[in-house]
Amino acid sequence: xxxxxxxxxxxxxxxxxxxxxxxxxxxxxxxxxxxxxxxxxxxxxxxxxxxxxxxxxxxxxxxxxxxxxxxxxxxxxxxxxxxxxxxxxxxxxxxxxxxxxxxxxxxxxxxxxxxxxxxxxxxxxxxxxxxxxxxxxxxxxxxxxxxxxxxxxxxxxxxxxxxxxxxxxxxxxxxxxxxxxxxxxxxxxxxxxxxxxxxxxxxxxxxxxxxxxxxxxxxxxxxxxxxxxxxxxxxxxxxxxxxxxxxxxxxxxxxxxxxxxxxxxxxxxxxxxxxxxxxxxxxxxxxxxxxxxxxx
Amino acid sequence: xxxxxxxxxxxxxxxxxxxxxxxxxxxxxxxxxxxxxxxxxxxxxxxxxxxxxxxxxxxxxxxxxxxxxxxxxxxxxxxxxxxxxxxxxxxxxxxxxxxxxxxxxxxxxxxxxxxxxxxxxxxxxxxxxxxxxxxxxxxxxxxxxxxxxxxxxxxxxxxxxxxxxxxxxxxxxxxxxxxxxxxxxxxxxxxxxxxxxxxxxxxxxxxxxxxxxxxxxxxxxxxxxxxxxxxxxxxxxxxxxxxxxxxxxxxxxxxxxxxxxxxxxxxxxxxxxxxxxxxxxxxxxxxxxxxxxxxx
Numbered sequence: 001x002x003x004x005x006x007x008x009x010x011x012x013x014x015x016x017x018x019x020x021x022x023x024x025x026x027x028x029x030x031x032x033x034x035x036x037x038x039x040x041x042x043x044x045x046x047x048x049x050x051x052x053x054x055x056x057x058x059x060x061x062x063x064x065x066x067x068x069x070x071x072x073x074x075x076x077x078x079x080x081x082x083x084x085x086x087x088x089x090x091x092x093x094x095x096x097x098x099x100x101x102x103x104x105x106x107x108x109x110x111x112x113x114x115x116x117x118x119x120x121x122x123x124x125x126x127x128x129x130x131x132x133x134x135x136x137x138x139x140x141x142x143x144x145x146x147x148x149x150x151x152x153x154x155x156x157x158x159x160x161x162x163x164x165x166x167x168x169x170x171x172x173x174x175x176x177x178x179x180x181x182x183x184x185x186x187x188x189x190x191x192x193x194x195x196x197x198x199x200x201x202x203x204x205x206x207x208x209x210x211x212x213x214x215x216x217x218x219x220x221x222x223x224x225x226x227x228x229x230x231x232x233x234x235x236x237x238x239x240x241x242x243x244x245x246x247x248x249x250x251x252x253x254x255x256x257x258x259x260x261x262x263x264x265x266x267x268x269x270x271x272x273x274x275x276x277x278x279x280x281x282x283x284x285x286x287x288x289x290x291x292x293x294x295x296x
Numbered sequence: 297x298x299x300x301x302x303x304x305x306x307x308x309x310x311x312x313x314x315x316x317x318x319x320x321x322x323x324x325x326x327x328x329x330x331x332x333x334x335x336x337x338x339x340x341x342x343x344x345x346x347x348x349x350x351x352x353x354x355x356x357x358x359x360x361x362x363x364x365x366x367x368x369x370x371x372x373x374x375x376x377x378x379x380x381x382x383x384x385x386x387x388x389x390x391x392x393x394x395x396x397x398x399x400x401x402x403x404x405x406x407x408x409x410x411x412x413x414x415x416x417x418x419x420x421x422x423x424x425x426x427x428x429x430x431x432x433x434x435x436x437x438x439x440x441x442x443x444x445x446x447x448x449x450x451x452x453x454x455x456x457x458x459x460x461x462x463x464x465x466x467x468x469x470x471x472x473x474x475x476x477x478x479x480x481x482x483x484x485x486x487x488x489x490x491x492x493x494x495x496x497x498x499x500x501x502x503x504x505x506x507x508x509x510x511x512x513x514x515x516x517x518x519x520x521x522x523x524x525x526x527x528x529x530x531x532x533x534x535x536x537x538x539x540x541x542x543x544x545x546x547x548x549x550x551x552x553x554x555x556x557x558x559x560x561x562x563x564x565x566x567x568x569x570x571x572x573x574x575x576x577x578x579x580x581x582x583x584x585x586x587x588x589x590x591x592x
Contacts, residue, residue, distance in 0.1 A: 021382070021422075053380040053407040056387070057353070084349040084380070086317070086573060091352070108574060110407065111349040113442055114550075115574040123573035126317075146409055148444065149574070254410075277382060277419035278404060278411040278445070 005103060005137060006169055006192040007210050008041035009201075009225045010078060011217035012049040014259055014272075015063065021276045023055070023063045027269060029070030031218075036076065039225030040217060043072065044105055046080040048143060048173075049215040049256055054276035057088050061095050074100035078213070082107030082141055086123060090130040097133050105139040105171060105213075110147035120149060121158045128163055137168035143196065144174055153186055160190065171213045172196050177203050184208035198224045199247045202240040205231050215255055219262045219294070220246045249293045253282060261287040262294065301399060301433060302465055302488040303506050304337035305497075305521045306374060307513035308345040310555055310568075311359065317572045319351070319359045323565060325366030327514075332372065335521030336513060339368065340401055342376040344439060344469075345511040345552055350572035353384050357391050370396035374509070378403025378437060382419060386426040393429050401435040401467060401509075406443035416445060417454045424459055433464035439492065440470055449482055456486065467509045468492050473499050480504035494520045495543045498536040501527050511551055515558045515590065516542045545589045549582060550575065557583040558590065 013035065016027035032043050045067060046052035046060055055063065060081075068074050081092035081104045093104050106127065108120050128138060140159065144150040151170065159167045170187070172180045173196025180200070183193045188208030195204035195212040201224070204212065217224050223246065227239040250258050257275055261282040264272035273281045282290065309331065312323035328339050341363060342348035342356055351359065356377075364370050377388035377400045389400050402423065404416045424434060436455065440446040447466065455463045466483070468476045469492025476496070479489045484504030491500035491508040497520070500508065513520050519542065523535045546554050553571055557578040560568035569577045578586065 048407075054382070054405065056381045056383040059381075059383065085352045085355075086350070087352040087355065109350065111344075111442060112574055116576055119574035119576045122576065126573055146407060146444075148442075277422055278408055278415035280412055280415045280418065 004192055004210055006042060006078065006139070006194060009039065009198070009211060009217060009221070009228050010042040010044055010194070010213045011035045011040045011221055012044040012047040012213050012215050014218050014256065014263060015046070015050040015055075016272050017274045017276065018271055019274055021274070023059065023066070024271055025063065025066035025070060027267075027271060028063070028067060029072060031263070032067060032072045035217065035221050038221035039229070040221055041211065042076050042078055044078045044080065044213050047105060047213070048146060049218070049259070050080065051256065051276050051279065052080045053083070057091055060092055064096060064099060064101070068099055075102070077101050078103040078105050078139060080105045080107070080141070084109045084111045086126050086130070089127045093127065093131045093136065094133070097131065097136055102135055103137045103139060103168070105141050107141045107143070108147060108149045108151065110149055113148040115149060117152065117155050117158070120151065120155050121162075124159055125162060128166055134165065136166055138163070138166050139168060139192070139194070140170040142170055142172045142174055150174075153182060156183070156187055160187065168192060169194060169210070180204050180209060181207040197247065198227070199244050201227060201243070202231060202236055215259060216247050216250055218259045219250065246294060249290065253286060253290050254279065257282040258290050261290060265291055300488055300506055302338060302374065302435070302490060305335065305494070305507060305513060305517070305524050306338040306340055306490070306509045307331045307336045307517055308340040308343040308509050308511045310514050310552065310559060311342070311346040311351075312568050313570045313572065314567055315570055317570070319355065319362070320567055321359065321362035321366060323567060324359070324363060325368060327559070328363060328368045331513065331517050334517035335525070336517055337507065338372050338374055340374045340376065340509050343401060343509070344442060345514070345555070346376065347552065347572050347575065348376045349379070353379075353387055356388055360392060360395060360397070364395055371398070373397050374399040374401050374435060376401045376403070376437070380405050380407045382422050382426070385423045389423065389427045389432065390429070393427065393432055398431055399433045399435060399464070401437050403437045403439070404443060404445045404447065406445055409444040411445060413448065413451050413454070416447065416451050417458075420455055421458060424462055430461065432462055434459070434462050435464060435488070435490070436466040438466055438468045438470055446470075449478060452479070452483055456483065464488060465490060465506070476500050476505060477503040493543065494523070495540050497523060497539070498527060498532055511555060512543050512546055514555045515546065542590060545586065549578060549586050553578040554586050557586060561587055
């Protein structure tokens, strides 16, 4: 049985980079500190928001190394290590463990579509078996709108049965409140169910979720953390509504480019606007429109 | 301007592997020779059918090296080198060029969805610029049902304009005959338009396509090559119909596992049944049903 390791608001951090796409570790460390200071309980490094799959394995290792060397405690990190090739997933997960990271957020292999539950379970099993580290805690990463692979309750149950000490949670970014409610009902007592957006944080917490992993915390960490802290207060629903307005503003734009445009403005560092193809930076007019809408 | 380098029937070869997922180069080389002897003009190594994205960069390099060392001429290969990380695409493409391979079939980055045409063009441009090799010939890989990214005529036109000597073709696996007909009309005189299935090979050839890249040639190479050779004969439509019946039989099953089950039976080597997760081998009953249907 696993403990509940992950609670509260976890930010899926952006990865700043220069115009050639090389990660700017200096900016990343400062940003992670800012997120922790704003109240985030943890940082998801190299998730979808962090453009993880646009970096090579060597680059991903260097980003983690630099973040830890910059002073961000590995205990506060959840590291995305899931790739299309299980060999890469294993290498990145072992590397994270070697740096003191316990929690890895692992995508299922995402090139093939219409794969069977048995195939998805086999992929996770092969990775966990190859890492072979009892201290590893795996968070399943449900984001079918990008992977084309859905981790239904049958997959979670099979992996929990096979690896009860290792499979410690699931991040559900499907955006489906009914699905996360079902996950909480079936697994919430045993593992960390994490909402993939703060838009339904309160609903998820009331259903038994442990917290959330969210992209928008890159721009709105303090307000989201306040919502989490005041989740049992009388004004919680009003706070949720306010948080959701900001979320909706960002959802009107390509999210990663929009959050980077926001962060460039907040920090005054234009490097923050860079993204790796196939993403493109938010153009000037759209950035101005977004910044006006969220600063009201 | 590019020459028409690729014609006829090109097989997207399976990648045989042991039960741990390590590629069996010995089997692969024998299989490639069998395909060439059956009349295939070329072999696509490490495409979708070859489970390319389930292998690490190092494994992909070793598979190409072993295939060439086994005697398959690099001039007869088209190598899949497209990854989610442009850095990996660059590394694999440079490696293929270093081994004498001219033609690379390059997926767009396929993790993010709803990306812009400008982002897709930027991704290819960054890869081509980084490889910086005038002898490279890039085949764009249109397979939106797996990538979630569609390479429309505007993307092809933009890349042709920017890299007229390098962008030499497109493989269209969308299965949309209207789309390939449009590609042929707009680009067929300049670049190789390759049908992604022999199911519409004759229609594509009549529209101006140069040939096809097909998975089913792993099982049915000789018949498909006969169709190509007799494309102008009176019985071409009857041959197309016969070829399409075999294609349809395989399309009733998970294609890669089905082709591997067929090849295991044909060669008597059970290693051929292995696939990498998230794929699963065809179970015994389904394999027997398939084998009965295609041996009638």
